Amino acid sequence: MKICVVGSGYVGLVAAVCFAEMGHHVQCVDNDEARIKLLREGGVPIFEAHLPELLAKHRDRGVRFISGLGEAVAESEAIFIAVGTPQGDSGAADLSYVEAVVSQIARGIRDYKVVVEKSTVPVYTNDWIRRVLHRHGVDPLNFGVVSNPEFLREGTAISDFLHPDRIVVGANEERAADVLRRIYEPLTTGSYYARPDALPGSCSMQQPAPLLVTSAQTAELIKHASNAFLALKISFINAVSNLAEAVDADIEDIAAGMGLDTRIGPKFLHAGLGYGGSCFPKDVAAFHWVAQQRGVNFQLLREIRRINDTQREVFYNKVLAALWTLRGKRLAALGLAYKGGTDDVRESPALEIIRKLLKAGAQVTAYDPAAMERAQEVLPPGDSLRYAGYLYEAAANADAVLILTDWPQFAALDLVHLKQVMRFPIMIDGRNLYKPQTMIDHGFTYVSMGRPASYPAQQDKPRKVAC
Numbered sequence: 007m008k009i010c011v012v013g014s015g016y017v018g019l020v021a022a023v024c025f026a027e028m029g030h031h032v033q034c035v036d037n038d039e040a041r042i043k044l045l046r047e048g049g050v051p052i053f054e055a056h057l058p059e060l061l062a063k064h065r066d067r068g069v070r071f072i073s074g075l076g077e078a079v080a081e082s083e084a085i086f087i088a089v090g091t092p093q094g095d096s097g098a099a100d101l102s103y104v105e106a107v108v109s110q111i112a113r114g115i116r117d118y119k120v121v122v123e124k125s126t127v128p129v130y131t132n133d134w135i136r137r138v139l140h141r142h143g144v145d146p147l148n149f150g151v152v153s154n155p156e157f158l159r160e161g162t163a164i165s166d167f168l169h170p171d172r173i174v175v176g177a178n179e180e181r182a183a184d185v186l187r188r189i190y191e192p193l194t195t196g197s198y199y200a201r202p203d204a205l206p207g208s209c210s211m212q213q214p215a216p217l218l219v220t221s222a223q224t225a226e227l228i229k230h231a232s233n234a235f236l237a238l239k240i241s242f243i244n245a246v247s248n249l250a251e252a253v254d255a256d257i258e259d260i261a262a263g264m265g266l267d268t269r270i271g272p273k274f275l276h277a278g279l280g281y282g283g284s285c286f287p288k289d290v291a292a293f294h295w296v297a298q299q300r301g302v303n304f305q306l307l308r309e310i311r312r313i314n315d316t317q318r319e320v321f322y323n324k325v326l327a328a329l330w331t332l333r334g335k336r337l338a339a340l341g342l343a344y345k346g347g348t349d350d351v352r353e354s355p356a357l358e359i360i361r362k363l364l365k366a367g368a369q370v371t372a373y374d375p376a377a378m379e380r381a382q383e384v385l386p387p388g389d390s391l392r393y394a395g396y397l398y399e400a401a402a403n404a405d406a407v408l409i410l411t412d413w414p415q416f417a418a419l420d421l422v423h424l425k426q427v428m429r430f431p432i433m434i435d436g437r438n439l440y441k442p443q444t445m446i447d448h449g450f451t452y453v454s455m456g457r458p459a460s461y462p463a464q465q466d467k468p469r470k471v472a473c
């Protein structure tokens with residue numbers, strides 16, 4: 007099928023190459039000329055597993071990158087809107103990019119088209135798109151509007167797209183829903199998984215991707231409710247981790263004990279610095295705004311955010327408790343991205359903590375396997391902040407190592423070497439990547455989240471001090 011994807015960010019670019027991988031002909035449109043040029047010339051603008059291979063496979067064949075919308079709309083059966091919906095001042099999503107794109111799409115519609123909202127948007131956006139198309143004089147018989155939210159995670163986005171837990175299609179009319187059914191057919195019938203060149207993953211011929219058709223409003227709420235629920239799980243376990251610490255219990259064992267209950271499940275029960283990124287913070291706020299607008303009391307969403315913000319404080323206080331004062335202390339910050347597997351630093355707890363440490367007078371040397379460049383754009387190096395060329399350089403002469411991002415590399419450190427290069431063997435782990443006993447065995451003072459601090463045998467355990 008002929009498809010147009012508007013936007014070449016995380017969602018748009020991944021959707022465009024994955025639709026091409028499924029056998030469709032895709033035109034991916036962006037008004038950022040530099041990005042389009044980069045994509046055309048073989049560049050890969052985001053750090054994402056499998057993206058380079060799929061771009062190499064489909065560029066100029068299944069997917070073309072262009073900057074003008076008109077022709078692409080006229081030639082496509084479905085137009086996916088995947089532009090940004092940043093958080094506005096009130097907490098509501100700013101939908102001005104979506105509106106601008108819909109106005110442009112309106113000009114290109116001559117025969118029946120399905121306009122698909124793929125960006126994360128509040129309930130009734132579908133209705134608004136319909137109204138804007140109307141206002142621009144598009145005949146209502148010539149379009150359908152569908153909400154098709156995306157559930158991909160950065161870092162595993164390609165695999166999430168091609169092996170989805172579910173595909174949600176929110177349509178208020180059958181004709182439009184049918185177009186989406188046809189687009190996703192390779193995944194829902196399993197024909198894609200039978201191909202020898204298919205990307206392996208959780209779906210298969212026997213267990214293809216399920217597709218759920220709902221009303222448009224329902225689909226819009228499914229997206230916001232899903233992200234808010236995942237954020238809730240994280241905040242819940244973080245609140246429990248603070249309690250665990252207060253009574254010398256172990257949050258990792260608690261999460262394991264809870265997660266074995268199949269009704270709860272083990273995922274998203276990792277205590278740590280709280281969630282970051284471009285989705286959860288903005289979506290929880292936007293969902294709360296939606297509830298308020300509709301007169302629904304949903305204070306739980308406010309609490310999720312409050313607990314999340316608290317986690318950074320909790321970690322900072324641990325650094326203080328371990329090091330007493332910070333002025334002039336040399337700290338190795340391992341991790342800048344908001345989670346492992348990505349170079350994205352938006353709303354990264356790591357950056358927020360580094361800023362706080364710098365403000366307190368610490369000397370920070372930071373390292374991240376992928377996000378160094380992006381971090382430097384928002385947190386430039388200076389007298390107190392350096393970026394290390396490699397991991398152990400960051401730790402050289404450090405008074406403590408802080409783990410801020412859950413990269414697999416950080417969970418597999420050479421602890422003997424690390425101890426040798428550091429000034430004092432102190433690790434403050436905001437992601438619980440190590441077992442306390444391992445750290446004690448290697449002679450480290452080890453402080454983590456929701457577990458008692460551990461000290462090497464020869465060292466006296468300090469008195470508990472409230473900070």
Ligand code: UGA
Nearest residue numbers: 156157158159160240274275276280281282283285344345
């Ligand atoms: C999230 C959702 O997981 C996707 O389903 C959704 O499509 C996406 O937002 C979106 O709306 O676009 P993403 O932000 O890429 O995806 O990352 P996650 O893997 O969900 O992690 C979000 C944050 O939660 C990270 O900061 C991570 O470190 C944190 N987290 C995650 C925890 O602190 N604990 C956990 O147990 C899990």
